[in-house]
Amino acid sequence: MRCIWIxxxxxxxxxxxxxQNIPDSVYERQxxxxxxxxxxxxxxxxxxxxxxxxxxxxxxASVANLMRHPYGMIEFVELYKDTCLSLxxxxxxxxxxxxxxxxxxxxxxxxxxxxxxxxxxxxxxxxYRSNEFNRLLRKVYHYxxxxxxxxxxxxxxxLRPNEKKxxxxxxxxxxxxxxxxxxxxxxxxxxxxxxxxxxTKQFVKxxxxxxxxxxxxxxxxxxxxxxxxxNLLTSDLRAQKADISRMLKDTVDLPSKSGIGEFLGRxxxxxxxxxxxxxxxxxxxxxxxxxxxxxxxxxxxxxxxHGTIIIDLSGNDIYNxxxxxxxxxxxxxxxxxxxxxxxxxxxxxxxSCASGYFGFGFLFDSSGHDKYYGDTHTQGAGTFGLGVLxxxxxxxxxxxxxxxxxxxxxxxxxxxVDYTGNDSYIAGNKYKDVLxxxxxxxxLSQGFAYGFRPYMSGGIGAIIxxxxxxxxxxxxxxxxxxxxxxxxxxYDSGGNDQYISYQYAQGAATHMSLxxxxxxxxxxxxxxxxxxxxxxxDYSCAIMLDRNGNDIYHAYDLSQxxxxxxGFGIQIDDRGxxxxxxxxxxxxxxxxxxxxxFGSIGLFLDLNGTDKYDxxxxxxxxxxTPSKWGGGMDWELIKQDSIKAKGQ
Amino acid sequence: xxxxxxxxxxxLASPVYSIFAVEGIPPEIIKKxxxxxxxxxxxxVKYQKMVQPAIDSIAALGTPAVPRLIEKYDxxxxxxxxxxxxxxxxxxxxxxxxxxxxxxxxxxxxVSRICYTLGExxxxxxxxxxxxxxxxxxxxxxxxxxxxxxxxxxxLGDQTVxxxxxxxxxxxxxxxxxxxxxxxxxxxIPLLVYMLGDNFYGARLxxxxxxxxxxxxxxxAISDSLNSADTLLGNLGCTTLGLIGTDSAxxxxxxxxxxxxPMRRIMSVEAMYLANNPLVCGFxxxxxxxxxxxxxxxxxxxxxxxxxxx
Numbered sequence: 001m002r003c004i005w006i007x008x009x010x011x012x013x014x015x016x017x018x019x020q021n022i023p024d025s026v027y028e029r030q031x032x033x034x035x036x037x038x039x040x041x042x043x044x045x046x047x048x049x050x051x052x053x054x055x056x057x058x059x060x061a062s063v064a065n066l067m068r069h070p071y072g073m074i075e076f077v078e079l080y081k082d083t084c085l086s087l088x089x090x091x092x093x094x095x096x097x098x099x100x101x102x103x104x105x106x107x108x109x110x111x112x113x114x115x116x117x118x119x120x121x122x123x124x125x126x127x128y129r130s131n132e133f134n135r136l137l138r139k140v141y142h143y144x145x146x147x148x149x150x151x152x153x154x155x156x157x158x159l160r161p162n163e164k165k166x167x168x169x170x171x172x173x174x175x176x177x178x179x180x181x182x183x184x185x186x187x188x189x190x191x192x193x194x195x196x197x198x199x200t201k202q203f204v205k206x207x208x209x210x211x212x213x214x215x216x217x218x219x220x221x222x223x224x225x226x227x228x229x230x231n232l233l234t235s236d237l238r239a240q241k242a243d244i245s246r247m248l249k250d251t252v253d254l255p256s257k258s259g260i261g262e263f264l265g266r267x268x269x270x271x272x273x274x275x276x277x278x279x280x281x282x283x284x285x286x287x288x289x290x291x292x293x294x295x296x297x298x299x300x301x302x303x304x305x306h307g308t309i310i311i312d313l314s315g316n317d318i319y320n321x322x323x324x325x326x327x328x329x330x331x332x333x334x335x336x337x338x339x340x341x342x343x344x345x346x347x348x349x350x351x352s353c354a355s356g357y358f359g360f361g362f363l364f365d366s367s368g369h370d371k372y373y374g375d376t377h378t379q380g381a382g383t384f385g386l387g388v389l390x391x392x393x394x395x396x397x398x399x400x401x402x403x404x405x406x407x408x409x410x411x412x413x414x415x416x417v418d419y420t421g422n423d424s425y426i427a428g429n430k431y432k433d434v435l436x437x438x439x440x441x442x443x444l445s446q447g448f449a450y451g452f453r454p455y456m457s458g459g460i461g462a463i464i465x466x467x468x469x470x471x472x473x474x475x476x477x478x479x480x481x482x483x484x485x486x487x488x489x490x491y492d493s494g495g496n497d498q499y500i501s502y503q504y505a506q507g508a509a510t511h512m513s514l515x516x517x518x519x520x521x522x523x524x525x526x527x528x529x530x531x532x533x534x535x536x537x538d539y540s541c542a543i544m545l546d547r548n549g550n551d552i553y554h555a556y557d558l559s560q561x562x563x564x565x566x567g568f569g570i571q572i573d574d575r576g577x578x579x580x581x582x583x584x585x586x587x588x589x590x591x592x593x594x595x596x597x598f599g600s601i602g603l604f605l606d607l608n609g610t611d612k613y614d615x616x617x618x619x620x621x622x623x624x625t626p627s628k629w630g631g632g633m634d635w636e637l638i639k640q641d642s643i644k645a646k647g648q
Numbered sequence: 649x650x651x652x653x654x655x656x657x658x659x660l661a662s663p664v665y666s667i668f669a670v671e672g673i674p675p676e677i678i679k680k681x682x683x684x685x686x687x688x689x690x691x692x693v694k695y696q697k698m699v700q701p702a703i704d705s706i707a708a709l710g711t712p713a714v715p716r717l718i719e720k721y722d723x724x725x726x727x728x729x730x731x732x733x734x735x736x737x738x739x740x741x742x743x744x745x746x747x748x749x750x751x752x753x754x755x756x757x758x759v760s761r762i763c764y765t766l767g768e769x770x771x772x773x774x775x776x777x778x779x780x781x782x783x784x785x786x787x788x789x790x791x792x793x794x795x796x797x798x799x800x801x802x803x804l805g806d807q808t809v810x811x812x813x814x815x816x817x818x819x820x821x822x823x824x825x826x827x828x829x830x831x832x833x834x835x836x837i838p839l840l841v842y843m844l845g846d847n848f849y850g851a852r853l854x855x856x857x858x859x860x861x862x863x864x865x866x867x868x869a870i871s872d873s874l875n876s877a878d879t880l881l882g883n884l885g886c887t888t889l890g891l892i893g894t895d896s897a898x899x900x901x902x903x904x905x906x907x908x909x910p911m912r913r914i915m916s917v918e919a920m921y922l923a924n925n926p927l928v929c930g931f932x933x934x935x936x937x938x939x940x941x942x943x944x945x946x947x948x949x950x951x952x953x954x955x956x957x958x
Contacts, residue, residue, distance in 0.1 A: 037914075040849075040856070040887055045848075052788075053757075435691045436693055437693055598853070
C-alpha cells in the first residue's frame, strides 16, 4: 500500500516537473498547428517569396530569413531578450551587429586600428599622474584618434566626395518631414515626392559601396572597452580607492610656454570637469565630468565628422542638442555617452540620443528618472548604422516625433533596452499623416523598422523593456511594426502595461515586412483603431503575443489576427481571463482578406482562461470567419497544473 | 506556334502598333495626362474628392491618353499603379489594342500589369495576345496571364490555363486554379484535385474553391484522393466535399467520420456542418455515441444544434 502511495507521489512530482519544463512556445506552436490544421493550413504555409519585386542590395539576411519562416519571429524576440538580460553592452552589441549582416554578405568589416605597429601606440606625454585615470584617458585617446577615424575612412572609402556630401544633405531629406507639408497643394507634394524618389534612385546607385561595418565595429569596441574602464573607475571612486579632487589636482607642471607638445588630457576638443556644477558649450571630442548637476549645450558639424565621447559620473544633468547629430550620435562616425547616475534630461533634437546615421551612437544611463526628448531619428535609431540606448533604472520618459525609440532604417538597427521602472514611451504629435488623415500624426517609432519601397530594404527596430508598468503612446505606425523588408519588435517582460495607438501598431507589418509585440506578463491593456494587434498587410506577417495576465484588447476594425492583402496576422494569448472587444466583426478576430485572387491568413488563439468576447470569438469555441481565410480557437490547451507551475 | 507567329505579325502590321511604336505622344496629351494624373493618383485625404473627377477626365480623353498611361505603368508607386489600371479599365475595349501592342516591352513588371488590366477589361479580343506571353520568363507575367484568361472567360484560353496549372511557381498555379474555376474546365478537375496537396496554401485553397464550382462532377475525383498518403490533401478534400454539399458528397464524407485519424474526423464532421444538407443528421446521430475527441464532439454538437429545430 505504501508503495502505491510512493508511486502516486512520484507520478505527481513527475507531472509537475514535466509541466514546468514545457516552454510556452510549445503550447503556442501546438495550438497554432491545431488551428491551422482545421483550416487546411500548415505552419510551413507561413512563408513569403523574396521576388515579388526586384531585390535590392540592402536587404538584411536576418530579415530575409525570417520572411521565409515568419513564425520564427517569436524565437528571435526571445533570443534578443535573452541577449539583453545582463546589463552589459558587449553581448547586446555583438548580437545586433550579427543581425545587421546583409543577405549574401560573407565577411564582415572590422574596426581599423592605425596604431598597430606605429609610434603612437608606444606612449605620450601625461598631464595627470593618476594611473587609473590615465588608463581611461589613454583608451579614449586611442579610440578617438587611432580607431574611429580610420574605421570611418574605410566605411566611406569607396565613395566620391560628392557622394559623401549626399549622405548629410539629400539623404537626410529622405528621413525628415516638414510640418508645412500639411498645407501644400497636391502639385507641390507630388513635386517633393518626385525629388525624393530621385534622391533615392541616386543613392541606390552608390549606396552599396558604403561599408558601415567598419565604423559600427569601431564604435562597438570603443563602447565595450570604455564601459569596462568606466565601471572600474566608478568602483574605485565608490570604494574610495581613488579621490576625485586629488586625482584632478595631481598633475605635472607644464612649462609657461605650453603648446610645444600634446599632453594626454589637455587635447584639443577635450574637457575634464570636476565634481561641481559645470557648463559645456560647443563641439567636443571628449568630456569627462566627475559630478555635479551639469549643463551641456552641444553642437556637431557633419561636414567634419569626428568621434565624440562624453562620460558623466554623477549629478542631475541636462544635455541640450543645439544642432543635429549631438548627444550620443554617430554621423559618419561614432558618438558615445555614459551617464552613470542622476535624474537627467536629454533634449536631443534630431539624429540624437543613440542615433547611428551612417555611424554608431550609444547612450548608457545607469540610473535615475530620466527624460529623453527628441524630434527625428532619436532614442535608439539606426540608418546605415546602429543606435543603442541602454537605461538601467528609474521611471523614464521617452518622447520623440518620428523614427524614434528603437528605429531601424535601411541597413540599420535601433534599440532601447530599459531594465526597470515605470516608463512612458511617447511618439508622434508633430508631423501630420497627410496621406491618410487630417487629424492624426505619423509616429514611425517604438520598435519600428522602415525601408524605402521598393528601392531599399529596411532594418531592425526594437524596444526591450524588462520591468515596470509601462505606457506606450503613439499614433500611426508604432509598437512592433514595420514597413518594407524590415522587422519591428517590442518585448516587454513585466508589469501592467498599456499600449495605445491609432493605426498600424501593436504587432503590425506592412508591405513585405515583419512586426511583433511580445508581452510576457502583467494585466495589459491594448487599444487602437485598426490594422493592429496582429495584423499583416501585403505579404507581411505580424504577431501579437501576450503570455500572462488578464488582458483587455480594444480595436475598431482590421485587427486582432487579421491578414490583409495576402498578409498573415496572428494573435496569441496564453493565459489569463481576457477581454476582446472589436467594433467591426467582418474583418477582425481571425480574418483573411481576399486579394490578388486568393486569400490572406488570420489566426486567433487563446489558450487558457475564462475570456470574454465582443466579436467573432467566444470562450471555449472554435470558429472560422466568412473570409479568405481566417479563424480562431479559444481552447484550454494550457492546463491548470502548468499555470500553477508558472506561478500564476 | 504558327498561330503565335501569325498573331505577332498581325500586331506588327497593325496601324495601332505603328502609331504606338513610331510616332511620339503629342506633347499636349502628355501635359494634360500628367497634370490630371497628379490629382488622380493623389493619396492625401484632403484631396480625395478631386480624385475621381480627375480619373474621369483622363478616361474621357480616350485612346490618345492610353500610350502615356502605358508609359507610366512602370511606376514603383502602388497608388499610381492602381490609378492607371482604373483609368484604363474605364477607357475599356478601346484601350485593348494599345495594351496588346505593349506586351512585348522589356520591363516584365510593366507587362504583368498590362496583362492584369487586360483581364480587368474583359475583352475576348485580348485572349490571343495574352496567350502569347503565357510562357514569359517572369512568373509575375505568367501569373497575371492566367488570371486574365479566367476573368475574360473565353475558352480559347483553356489549354494555356491547363498548362499553367503545372507551373513551377506556386503563385502561377494559384492564378491558374482560380481561372480553371472561372472557366469551368472539366478537364482541369484531376489537376485541381492533385493541387489540393499543393505546398502553397493559395494554390491549395483556390483549387478547392474551383472544385466547389464543379459540384457533383468533382466528387468522384475527390473521393478517389481521400486516402492519399498526404493527409492534408484528404482533409482539404473533405472540406471541399462539404462545400459541394450534394448527397453524393455527403455519402463520401460519411466514411471519413469513422477515420482513425482524429483530425480527419474533425475535418469531415466540420465539412458536414458546412454542407447545409439535412442528410448529415442521421450519420452524426449514429457516430456521436462512439466519439471521444472533444473537438469532433464540438462540431457534432454544432450540427445537432443546427438541425435541432428541423
